[in-house]
Amino acid sequence: MELDQLRYFLQVAERGNFTRAAEDLAISQPALSRSIQKLEEELGQPVFERKARSVSLTDAGTLLQARAQQVLTILEDTKAEITDDGESGRVRVGAIPTIAPYFLPDVLRQFSEEFPKATLIVQENTTDHLIKSCTQGEIDLAILALPIPAKYLEVEELFDEELFLVLPPDHPLAEKTSIRLSDVEPLPFVLLDEAHCLSDNIVSFCRQRSFQPVSVEKTSQLAMVQELVSLSHGVSMIPAMAKNIDQCDRRVYRSFTGRRPSRTIAVAWNPYRFQSRLINAFRQQLRRTKQP
Known part of the structure; x- marks a missing residue:
């Protein structure tokens, strides 16, 4: 049984x-099929149930x-621990789309200046995908907003940030x-x-104040939310880190009186995976970097 066979099987x-x-995997389908077939011959039973256009796992x-x-994780961690010199290596970081473009650039720049031999790999995705990637060891750290529904990840809070009401400038x-x-x-x-x-x-904060915000439009990009507000399609709430870099004069931001809506930014990692000195240094950088 070869390591490539296991990697192909997992994919x-x-x-x-x-x-x-x-x-x-950037290989031909016949080559992949032969590898899996050889694996099944060695095990003496099929690992996949073949269907017309898909496959599913058998009990084996x-x-x-x-x-x-487990095998690949142990090997990867062993190699990382042996080669850990605190200066070179890789750090794989994931962040949700409402954080990545606003908070990460300064973090990445400062870390690269301090550790020029390190390789930083950034993945932007939704919370569910990043939790899965972090749990499976595909990324080393995930920068998310609380709550984080994963009981097997270690979580450290970084900072709280206000959510601002965004309006078109001619709004009453x-x-x-x-x-x-x-x-x-x-509204x-x-x-x-x-x-x-x-x-x-946003919805949770509003519900705690006994009302349900009526959503007239939904989009997958925070920048599009801002543009739709500029066009008077509605109002919204925008994180401080996005508000602070917005130079557009077609929208204005206002704070609420009383208890203001906010979110808590945190970093999560898998404590069962080897934490290199570079990964620990990156966490330190996250703690030092001020909120945008």
Whole structure:
């Protein structure tokens, strides 16, 4: 049984399809099929149940998947620990889209200046995908907003940031010196779609104040939320880190009076994986970097 066979097997299991797995692995489908067939011959039973356009794991395949992940994890961690010199190596960082473009650039720049031999790999994705990647060891650190629904990850809070009301400049509320949450209760909202936790933060805050924001439009990009607000499609709440770099004069930002909506930014990692000196140094950099 070869390591490449295990990697190929895990990719097919992940994708549920030989063609897509072969594309991901940059090998031909016949070569991938031969590798899996050889693996099954060695085990004496099939690891996949073949269907017309997909495959699913057999009982043997389910057991092999868990063991193969353990084997590859042990080997990767062993190599990382042996070669850990505190200066070279890689750090794989994941961040949600409402954090990555606003908070990470300064962090990456400062870390690269201090550790020029290090390789930084950045992945931007939604919370669910990053938690899965962090749990499986595909990334070393995930920068997320609380709550983080993963009991096997270590979580450290970094900072809290305010969520600002964003309005078109000609909106009646833009002239008010004091804006209460009740002022926006009857207004239409533009929100990110359900895959993004920022919408959960906004809706949860509003529900705690006994009202449900009415979403008239949803999008997958925070920048599009801002543009739709500029076009008077509705109002929204935007994190401070995005507000602070927004130079557009077609929208204005206002704080709420009383208890202000906010979110907590945190870093998560898998404590069962080897934590190199570079990974620990990157966490230190996250702690030192001020909120944008």
